[in-house]
Amino acid sequence: MDATILAKVNNWLSGNFDTVTKDEITRLQKDNEKELEDAFYRNLEFGTGGLRGIMGVGTNRMNKYTVGMATQGYANYLKQCFGNDVSVAIAHDSRNNSRFFAETVANVFGANGIKVYLFEALRPTPELSFAIRHLKCKGGVVCTASHNPKEFNGYKAYWDDGSQLVPPHDKNVIKEVDKILSVDDVKWSGGEKNITIIGKELDDVYMKMVKSLSVYPDVIKKQHDLKIVYTSIHGTGIVLMPEVLKRFGFTNVTVVEEQKVPDGNFPTVVYPNPEESEAMSIGLKKAKELDADILLGTDPDSDRVGIGVKDNNGNWVLMNGNQTAVLAFNYMIEARKAKGIAQPNDMVVKTIVTTEMIDQIAKASGIACYNVLTGFKWIAELIREKEGKENYVVGGEESFGLMIGDKVRDKK
DSSP states (O other), X not given: OOHHHHHHHHHHHHSSOOHHHHHHHHHHHHHOHHHHHHHHSSOOOOBTTBEEEEBSSSTTXXXXXXXXXXXXXXXXXXXXXXXXXXXXXXXXXXXXXXXXXXXXXXXXXXXXXXXXXXXXXXXXXXXXXXXXXXXXXXXXXXXXXXXXXXXXXXXXXXXXXXXXXXXXXXXXXXXXXXXXXXXXXXXXXXXXXXXXEEOHHHHHXXXXXXXXXXXXXXXXXXXXXXXXXXXXXXXXXXXXXHHHHHHHTOOOEEEXXXXXXXXXXXXXXXXXXXXXTTTTHHHXXXXXXXXXXXXXEXXXXXXXXXXXXXXXXXXXXXXXXXXXXXXXXXHHHHHXXXXXXXXXXXEEEEETXXXXXXXXXXXXXXXXXXXXXXXXXXXXXXHHHHTTTSEEEEEEETTTEEEESSSOOSXX
């Protein structure tokens, strides 16, 4: 084994790591040296979007120690920027270990004297973005690996506007995380009094906001019995999505039972990604069986949605992200004009990889359409730059993500 890798392994075997971790390293030394090398050959990188990797022991894995060290660096930077009056919100998805990682993050923040709002159980990523703004937090974290396979988990870091980190904060946080060289540099406990559990009360405020985004609630009343089939694909969407549809007024919603229970093993799919037809296949089967009008499916952290509809011949088709975006943008623009609520300074935002049909739709309506780099954090950054000057309506990109209204600064 490479001397550098061996030194890291020995450091974990002799350092302040728990017995279970050390026993697993010893087992890998005996049974799977190749996997052990992969687990330690580098440090899991804290990039501009946070952490993401395979779960397990080692410096190149998602575990208590890599998550804790990242959080310590992030905590240090938040205190540099905002002093001692700092609060954060923390959420997690349905993945294996997500609750454990979220609690680890909460404990480290709390031990650093930071006020923590921790969701009582799994919640969609968009609600975390909303919570940061609603609770006037300086930052936040959601433990999720989005739609990656079950072996993965991750850690997304957010700023005070509810968006993921953008310059200069992303690079500055990375610098602080890189300064944490040992688990002994981490404040692991002692701040439990700084942790507040949040849940239903914030759910209600969030869902009320979501309902307010409807341009034509009277149309929903007329179409209340629309046959909707919804699948959460074992993710967090089940927590709020059926209730949101109910509050909108839809009375004929069928939840796909086989994928209803949150499960980090995602037993019915290969990839829990609504962009994949395989992940939507069970929902599609149910939609055909019921002769439904529309199929909806969300990913594990419920920040992207897949849609199935019938074509003119009655055959079911799964829409791609560009098709969904075109319909959403066009509807929001046209509906606001028809309702008489369009503003002269309305604007829409898309990413550079998203269909140019949206640019043409906006141009035809005399609305500014901005193109930004891929990722919703860049849409959020533009909203922040334009606040007070232009009125943001809708944003999105081809990867099954939309952002309607500015109360949430990540895709939903």
